[in-house]
Amino acid sequence: MTQEISIQLTTEPRTRPDSEKLGFGKYFTDHMFMMDYTLEQGWHNPRIVPYAPLQMDPASMVFHYGQAVFEGLKAYQTSTGELLLFRPDKNMKRLNRSNERLGIPEVSGDFVIEAIRTLINIDRAWVPTAPGTSLYIRPFIIATEACLGVRESHTYQLIVILSPVGAYYSGGLAPVKINVESSYTRAVQGGIGHAKAAGNYAASIKAQSNAKKGGYSQVLWLDALEKKYIEEVGSMNIFFKIGGKVITPAINGSILEGVTRASVLELLGSWNIPVEERKISIEEIFEANAKGELEEVFGTGTAAVISPVGELYWNDRQVLINNGQIGPYSQKLYDTLTGIQTGRLPDPLKWTMPV
């Protein structure tokens, strides 16, 4: 796809937020990228325009039947002022896997990456520079046809918005308290859990909200069939260090294939640390803890990179992990990943791409 991206610059640039107050996904830059899909023209009319409300017919299918997928990735500023994307090709491949599952037409990943780079260069002044901050990139695709028949839409929009975001942990890497969810289900085999689809998040909100009310920061999801095997945590993948080995649930059709998850597996492999991708039950975690073998637990995701877990609650049982302190693997993975992402460390596997 070699379409030219038309560019219309804003005449009313907005005030950029204080970098102390960024938070996550609350502020958006001056421009956005858009591209349309019709059956006749395929993906067409790629354009960068001022960030502004979308004009959506109330019958647009996305509002009714949830045909919507998204991605999330970040651009980091290096100490020399260069901007780096982290493995955007993997996000694009996943976007097309999500598209395939939701019946949305495939996009050219290379073209969307090019669009993202062009957009970031236009809004470059919005990239925050304080330690731990970054520019969060949110490509998403929505069904726009105005029709109430239940079927795939015949028109779509792909949109990319940019949000300067703060350090995920304002006070450094802080281990979190997690509640193992025993009632609600996030996803099941044959469903859409492996796709980054809007509906998965809708299904997770109630349990997440209950967990927050109970003083937990996240939910640990178990499999839908037996409520026995671990799936993922909140919107992150999860890893356990048990007796020197690192274990993470295998990709099974209901777990999201995280880019950070894949990167952690590759890093651990390169460090010759034994890794297992397999089914792992919540019971096994509690048993490992009872034997004194549960050494570390951490989540992985684009937003937090590495999120150490300090406490796990499952009905009336609980475990304290590594005395509620961040473990050495979690710390090393965090330092290595953020080091590569921000250009502080060498990038032997060519994971970063200059904007």
Add this chain to the structure above:
Amino acid sequence: MTQEISIQLTTEPRTRPDSEKLGFGKYFTDHMFMMDYTLEQGWHNPRIVPYAPLQMDPASMVFHYGQAVFEGLKAYQTSTGELLLFRPDKNMKRLNRSNERLGIPEVSGDFVIEAIRTLINIDRAWVPTAPGTSLYIRPFIIATEACLGVRESHTYQLIVILSPVGAYYSGGLAPVKINVESSYTRAVQGGIGHAKAAGNYAASIKAQSNAKKGGYSQVLWLDALEKKYIEEVGSMNIFFKIGGKVITPAINGSILEGVTRASVLELLGSWNIPVEERKISIEEIFEANAKGELEEVFGTGTAAVISPVGELYWNDRQVLINNGQIGPYSQKLYDTLTGIQTGRLPDPLKWTMPV
């Protein structure tokens, strides 16, 4: 809730479609109802305005995390020109059950019904009058907060749009071919399958599309856990008449509680026909057919009312039901329900409500 509904009438009424060409959910009337929700004000600013595009921030949560629910009901014109709603109270109760599951604030069902009646009276000229036509009413709620944090939105809009719709079967009640879906899953216990949530439909689109390509009109969904028990068909509930008894899958947390389903159960009960709400396996259907006891199969839903099933395909097995003809129960239920809905028959159970 006794808020007054403000009314702004269109200055550009649109051409109404030819009643022959209505189809389903393709045309919309001149006005729509809207109401906003904020944490501070709750549901407020109820208003009827000209049908027009919504102004949606690209970061609106509905696009990203699918927090969206809807309802579907119909208004029918009687031979005396009166308009009747069918059991709108049940739609409002379900809307609030959906809201509860998705973390969306409760609405006053009575107030939304009042809003629907006011809206229909304004767009009364759009109600089609040809046999089998009706006015489809689509209330829906979407998360409108512009924020990428994964949590419940703090702002919402409830919108009601109206669509004149044609007879579901242009050539009369025609039995359909159904494919039993063996790979994809619609919903699972603990998920959102019992809610009328956008994400459920997103999950169903791929299988539905494959079925259409294979020459089937709908998908029959099996349970997620064992791929053994029958759940629902397409976006309808399903009933089987076996050896004189009528059987439908019991409400189990992953099946939508259809208003037509409930009405069919009540009608059959009032006719002293034995009815069972229970687990029913697909194997049982094929066994009943082998014994010559599978007498009728039909789906129930607002769009089609009663949809007779003529053929069922399950991997390499198939059954022809009642020689592919509509059965006497299906026909009687269809005649009775549409008779009550359109005022042709008495309404002893007070299911209809004048607009």
